[in-house]
Amino acid sequence: MEEKPFTTGSYREFLESGRIMANRCRNCGSVHLPPRPICPRCGGRSLSWMEIQGRGTLQAFTVVHVPPKRLRGREPYATGIVKLEGGPSVSGLILDVKRGEDINIGAEVEAVVVREEDGVKLCFRLV
Amino acid sequence: MGLFRNVAIVGAGMTRFHNRIHVGKTGRDLFVEAVLEAADSVDKGFELREAEAIFIGNYSSDCFEGQSHTAALISDWLGLTPRPSIRVEDACASSGVAINMAALAVASGAYDLVIVGGFEKMTGRETEEATEILAMAADALYEVPVGFTFPGLYAAIATAHFKRYGSSWEELAAITIKNHRNGALNEKAHFQSDIMDTARRLGERHNMTFKDELEFLRSPLNPFVAYPLRLFDCCPISDGASALIVASSDIAKRYTDTPIYIKGFGQASDTFSLHDREELTELKATRIAASQAYKMAEVSPEDIDVADVHDCFTIAEVLAVEDLGFFPKGQGGKAALEGRTSLDGERPINPDGGLKAKGHPVGATGAAMAYEMFKQLRGEAGRRQVDDAEIGLAQNVGASGATVVVQVYGR
Numbered sequence: 001m002e003e004k005p006f007t008t009g010s011y012r013e014f015l016e017s018g019r020i021m022a023n024r025c026r027n028c029g030s031v032h033l034p035p036r037p038i039c040p041r042c043g044g045r046s047l048s049w050m051e052i053q054g055r056g057t058l059q060a061f062t063v064v065h066v067p068p069k070r071l072r073g074r075e076p077y078a079t080g081i082v083k084l085e086g087g088p089s090v091s092g093l094i095l096d097v098k099r100g101e102d103i104n105i106g107a108e109v110e111a112v113v114v115r116e117e118d119g120v121k122l123c124f125r126l127v
Numbered sequence: 128m129g130l131f132r133n134v135a136i137v138g139a140g141m142t143r144f145h146n147r148i149h150v151g152k153t154g155r156d157l158f159v160e161a162v163l164e165a166a167d168s169v170d171k172g173f174e175l176r177e178a179e180a181i182f183i184g185n186y187s188s189d190c191f192e193g194q195s196h197t198a199a200l201i202s203d204w205l206g207l208t209p210r211p212s213i214r215v216e217d218a219c220a221s222s223g224v225a226i227n228m229a230a231l232a233v234a235s236g237a238y239d240l241v242i243v244g245g246f247e248k249m250t251g252r253e254t255e256e257a258t259e260i261l262a263m264a265a266d267a268l269y270e271v272p273v274g275f276t277f278p279g280l281y282a283a284i285a286t287a288h289f290k291r292y293g294s295s296w297e298e299l300a301a302i303t304i305k306n307h308r309n310g311a312l313n314e315k316a317h318f319q320s321d322i323m324d325t326a327r328r329l330g331e332r333h334n335m336t337f338k339d340e341l342e343f344l345r346s347p348l349n350p351f352v353a354y355p356l357r358l359f360d361c362c363p364i365s366d367g368a369s370a371l372i373v374a375s376s377d378i379a380k381r382y383t384d385t386p387i388y389i390k391g392f393g394q395a396s397d398t399f400s401l402h403d404r405e406e407l408t409e410l411k412a413t414r415i416a417a418s419q420a421y422k423m424a425e426v427s428p429e430d431i432d433v434a435d436v437h438d439c440f441t442i443a444e445v446l447a448v449e450d451l452g453f454f455p456k457g458q459g460g461k462a463a464l465e466g467r468t469s470l471d472g473e474r475p476i477n478p479d480g481g482l483k484a485k486g487h488p489v490g491a492t493g494a495a496m497a498y499e500m501f502k503q504l505r506g507e508a509g510r511r512q513v514d515d516a517e518i519g520l521a522q523n524v525g526a527s528g529a530t531v532v533v534q535v536y537g538r
């Protein structure tokens with residue numbers, strides 16, 4: 001695992017095997033999800049892999065009623081920004097939610113890795 | 128940053144922004160139209176061939192029209208080969224950034240006179256396709272596949288702002304109402320009817336009547352696009368172009384007695400994905416770009432008499448007026464609700480109707496903001512003229528705030 005480069009491809013490969021892999025800057029300690037080759041906070045290039053557990057809290061959300069073409073037929077669907085335990089925030093579909101009134105910022109969520117036609121995706125479910 | 132010499136706008140033109148009247152025209156047709164109007168607007172006369180270079184903001188003629196290498200095409204179509212022609216693509220901030228590039232090029236002494244502007248021909252695509260093309264300005268790997276659209280990103284910002292500051296959708300509705308009221312006074316605007324007129328017209332079609340704007344805006348005739356944002360919280364998809372004739376201060380007075388100077392400008396970038404921001408309720412790049420522009424112009428937020436800000440969605444105007452320092456954080460929407468940002472308010476915002484009512488042909492927007500400041504500061508804005516406007520500001524945002532560009536204009 002330590003051998004893998006910090007690329008979008010590595011992130012996807014891990015996700016395909018059900019693991020959410022971030023990387024951590026050895027210099028300043030900041031955590032990046034998805035992983036990247038250069039720490040955006042301090043510019044450091046000494047980084048290490050770090051596995052993220054899937055629990056987090058919802059920071060912001062929307063329920064999309066006018067979807068892009070590739071998600072046609074799925075609307076309305078919820079998507080949001082989740083702050084994960086361990087530090088990083090990430091965007092993900094919030095499964096099984098159809099109305100904005102049914103979710104709140106601060107809600108606890110759990111990650112689910114979903115395989116779809118256009119690739120493997122990080123999604124969340126309300127806990 | 129200091130400039131080697133000052134830079135002024137001596138002429139400005141734009142097409143009307145609209146979704147139907149430009150059917151049959153291409154992006155190049157629209158841009159030529161805007162440039163010719165800008166040239167004709169120069170008080171003491173201007174020949175296109177006096178221009179030494181062209182800077183063009185365009186987001187995606189590639190996807191919208193199947194046409195890349197747009198800058199050279201435009202140079203050819205203006206009859207301006209072999210002059211250098213440069214395309215700038217920074218999403219919705221494309222022509223705002225092009226203005227800064229033009230200003231730098233003229234300030235450096237490399238050129239005395241350039242054309243800068245932008246265009247977008249968007250209506251050749253269905254709404255779903257256009258939604259997909261616009262979403263390309265967000266992260267194609269980590270935002271778009273999990274369902275974020277362009278309205279969706281701003282909707283998420285709205286939920287965070289509501290939660291943090293106790294702001295509300297009713298405040299956003301006040302921005303819709305104000306900007307449509309202003310758009311009704313602008314012959315270049317996409318929508319030229321206020322919300323009550325719109326409610327009456329749409330209501331007749333559906334056998335419904337509305338006692339006031341809010342009742343209409345809460346009705347099924349204003350459906351959700353991305354909760355909590357509804358259709359009338361979103362700018363329309365429009366075709367259009369805008370253009371400016373930009374000159375060094377050394378020669379500006381040869382063209383007009385009332386040039387409008389680009390007194391200060393700034394630009395900043397931020398994390399590409401919204402989810403990587405430490406704070407979701409502000410656009411940090413606005414604060415940074417504005418502080419650069421204020422510093423160069425030697426003004427402070429209180430000095431700004433009139434501003435065009437990037438209200439691609441109503442919540443974006445809230446963020447803008449807060450992050451530009453016009454109102455405290457959390458108070459931006461309330462300012463609109465209280466009429467403080469209306470045409471006759473203490474700080475008129477988007478007198479031309481903003482992106483909301485004027486329309487948002489992506490690449491044309493930044494230069495169209497400059498067009499409005501040129502008109503306002505010269506006292507030529509007609510029915511939407513802001514009294515005693517001497518210092519103006521434009522804030523142009525790329526996508527969800529990964530690019531922001533700000534200019535301060537003055538006489």
Ligand SMILES: [Zn+2]
Pocket residue numbers: 025026027028029030039040041042043044
């Ligand atoms: Zn670091």
